[in-house]
Amino acid sequence: MIVAHRKPMEEILRSIEGIDKLALCGCNSCVAVCLSGGEREVRILASQIRIARQEAGRLIEIEELVLERSCEPEFVEKAAEVVQRTDGMLNISCGVGVGYMAEVYAPYRVIPGLNTTFYGVGLGEGVFEERCGGCGDCLLDRTGGVCPIIRCAKSILNGPCGGSQDGNCEISKDMPCAWQLIWDRLRDQGREEDFHVVEPVKDWRTATAAGPRRLAQEEIAVDRTEPA
Amino acid sequence: MPETNTMGSEAAQEGSPHVSDSRLERVLRASHFAVCGELGPPQSASADVIVRKSQHFRGYADAVNLTDNQTAVVRMSSIAAAKLCIDQGLEPVIQMTCRDRNRIAIQSDILGAAALGIRNVLCLSGDHQSMGNHPQAKCVHDLDSIQLVGALRRMRDESVFICGDETKNPARMFIAAACNPFGDPYEARVHRLAKKVAVGADFIQTQAIYDMGKFRHFMGLVRDRGLHQRVFILAGILPVKSAKALVFMRNNVAGMSIPDDLIDRMKGAENPEEEGIKLAIEQVQELRQIEGVAGVHIMPALWEAAFPRIVEGAGLLPRPEVA
Numbered sequence: 001m002i003v004a005h006r007k008p009m010e011e012i013l014r015s016i017e018g019i020d021k022l023a024l025c026g027c028n029s030c031v032a033v034c035l036s037g038g039e040r041e042v043r044i045l046a047s048q049i050r051i052a053r054q055e056a057g058r059l060i061e062i063e064e065l066v067l068e069r070s071c072e073p074e075f076v077e078k079a080a081e082v083v084q085r086t087d088g089m090l091n092i093s094c095g096v097g098v099g100y101m102a103e104v105y106a107p108y109r110v111i112p113g114l115n116t117t118f119y120g121v122g123l124g125e126g127v128f129e130e131r132c133g134g135c136g137d138c139l140l141d142r143t144g145g146v147c148p149i150i151r152c153a154k155s156i157l158n159g160p161c162g163g164s165q166d167g168n169c170e171i172s173k174d175m176p177c178a179w180q181l182i183w184d185r186l187r188d189q190g191r192e193e194d195f196h197v198v199e200p201v202k203d204w205r206t207a208t209a210a211g212p213r214r215l216a217q218e219e220i221a222v223d224r225t226e227p228a
Numbered sequence: 229m230p231e232t233n234t235m236g237s238e239a240a241q242e243g244s245p246h247v248s249d250s251r252l253e254r255v256l257r258a259s260h261f262a263v264c265g266e267l268g269p270p271q272s273a274s275a276d277v278i279v280r281k282s283q284h285f286r287g288y289a290d291a292v293n294l295t296d297n298q299t300a301v302v303r304m305s306s307i308a309a310a311k312l313c314i315d316q317g318l319e320p321v322i323q324m325t326c327r328d329r330n331r332i333a334i335q336s337d338i339l340g341a342a343a344l345g346i347r348n349v350l351c352l353s354g355d356h357q358s359m360g361n362h363p364q365a366k367c368v369h370d371l372d373s374i375q376l377v378g379a380l381r382r383m384r385d386e387s388v389f390i391c392g393d394e395t396k397n398p399a400r401m402f403i404a405a406a407c408n409p410f411g412d413p414y415e416a417r418v419h420r421l422a423k424k425v426a427v428g429a430d431f432i433q434t435q436a437i438y439d440m441g442k443f444r445h446f447m448g449l450v451r452d453r454g455l456h457q458r459v460f461i462l463a464g465i466l467p468v469k470s471a472k473a474l475v476f477m478r479n480n481v482a483g484m485s486i487p488d489d490l491i492d493r494m495k496g497a498e499n500p501e502e503e504g505i506k507l508a509i510e511q512v513q514e515l516r517q518i519e520g521v522a523g524v525h526i527m528p529a530l531w532e533a534a535f536p537r538i539v540e541g542a543g544l545l546p547r548p549e550v551a
Contacts, residue, residue: 153356153358154326154327154353154354154356154367154369154372155369155372156353156369156372156373157372157375158372158373158374158375158420158423159372159420160411160412160413160416160420161353161373161411162353162406162407162408162411162435162482162483163355163356163408163411163482163483164411164412164413164482164483165411165412165482165483166412167412167413168482169482170355170356170359170482170483171356171358171359177412179413179416180412180413183413183415183416184413195416195419196419196422196423196426198374198375198378198423198426198427199375200375201331201371201375201378201379201390202370204370
């Protein structure tokens with residue numbers, strides 16, 4: 001899932017200062033799973049904002065809504081009426097949802113309430129951790145399922161570095177060394193010899209930075225969107 | 229009378245053609261036990277610091293490393309400091325991390341280094357920026373240190389850049405990689421050294437050694453695989469002047485192995501500075517006896533004045549003259 005967490009309250013209140021009729025929109029997908037932007041979080045945040053604004057002597061009307069997914073047109077369309085009735089929106093979907101809402105309803109103002117951070121897994125008991133680097137050229141089979149790009153602090157592809165000690169990264173005793181994990185995994189798979197294979201220099205073009213990456217599934221749809 | 233090492237480097241590389249114009253390479257291929265020093269550039273633009281520190285190494289070291297923003301603290305660049313050292317009559321080994329530069333900058337810097345007369349480079353991953361004074365920086369890591377060794381080797385031997393384009397006048401570096409015999413996973417350490425040799429490292433500089441037993445064991449594994457005959461291994465020594473320094477390293481530097489008896493020895497010393505020099509001299513002498521060790525890399529870390537005393541005390545003078 002995409003993992004995001006709530007922005008600090010002062011920042012949120014500052015960002016919605018000029019708005020008296022506010023839409024507060026959450027999402028039932030990733031951010032609901034990581035307990036940052038689902039229905040419950042929308043309700044709680046709305047109360048917190050009402051109370052804070054009351055104390056500041058500047059009342060606010062909040063319309064709450066939750067979309068199934070903020071990243072698909074068929075669900076975002078459903079926000080149309082709320083958008084019409086309000087002056088602006090605090091959106092606690094991930095950054096994708098915030099940006100898409102802003103695009104669909106431009107020039108209506110959509111303000112992010114979360115800081116979106118990573119693609120990760122739920123480890124249980126409210127803990128979520130990054131697992132995928134989104135590099136666009138997955139090499140997980142070569143590393144026994146452990147992503148060195150994101151789980152190694154230095155994105156080393158031929159690891160470990162000299163700082164690995166007792167299974168920990170040099171950064172912190174709380175951070176496992178990805179290459180210790182990879183070594184253990186390959187050994188347990190009987191693939192120790194693979195450790196000798198030199199992973200060549202990476203082509204980072206699939207990972208980043210020639211503007212937004214795009215996928216058009218060829219057999220299916222005509223890609224009707226204009227590039228932004 | 230130059231001391232020779234009749235063990236590692238003789239078996240290794242004698243008679244092999246020179247791959248670079250490096251003086252250090254000549255020393256090693258002539259079977260001399262090599263001595264490398266290390267100098268940390270200042271956190272300033274002061275060339276005087278380099279000039280002053282260089283005096284401790286001239287005539288005592290075959291080559292001197294210039295660190296590259298070590299511990300991710302901003303310092304004068306390794307290449308600039310190296311040029312200043314050349315002007316003082318030293319042979320520098322520049323250090324290049326993968327943390328701060330992408331492949332474009334790295335190759336560009338290497339061409340510039342070669343143009344300035346630099347002939348040796350140590351390829352490193354680099355300490356993580358969270359340890360330094362600019363933890364907010366975006367780190368690069370376009371390449372890792374093994375890919376970097378391979379790239380510099382191909383540039384030298386095939387005159388190509390990483391993309392395959394030709395360079396008519398390539399940098400011909402004597403290329404080093406680092407080795408930490410004490411890090412984990414322990415079993416992977418020799419594999420990683422083998423990988424560095426396979427991609428083309430000419431010489432290795434190890435992490436500072438305090439645990440001789442563990443290092444001897446590691447060298448046994450190295451010899452089992454014949455790696456000492458394919459690469460020159462320089463053993464790292466870091467002289468200390470207090471027990472506190474050892475304790476600090478044990479607690480704060482990942483991948484170090486420091487036995488209790490050394491800490492006790494320094495604690496109990498009447499004159500810790502003298503004891504530190506004595507200890508370093510003993511370490512040099514012990515390391516020379518280990519088959520496969522082609523030289524030492526003494527890293528005096530803010531105590532450059534110790535360097536000439538250790539080299540002299542260990543009987544490593546005069547340094548050899550090589551063509």
